[in-house]
Amino acid sequence: MAGQSAGATSVACLMVADRARGSLHRAILHSAVNACAPVGHAARTTAEVAAAGGVPAARAGLLAALIHRHHP
Structure with missing residues (x-):
């Protein structure tokens, strides 16, 4: 998932939202x-x-x- 400006803020909020837990892995x-x-x-x-x-x-x-996520 990606976002710019206000969209980036929305993505950040989704990454820590309890209801979205486990649905999003990268941003x-x-x-x-x-x-x-x-x-x-x-x-x-x-x-x-x-x-x-x-x-x-x-x-x-x-x-x-x-680094850990992209270079195991």
């Missing part, structure tokens, strides 16, 4: 828009995405998940 986000989200909300979303990927909620963890 490409380009210029996600959500300047109104509080920092705490962004941190929670990052934590949920990282947990779903089984990696730490940090840049290195998220990058490791990408």
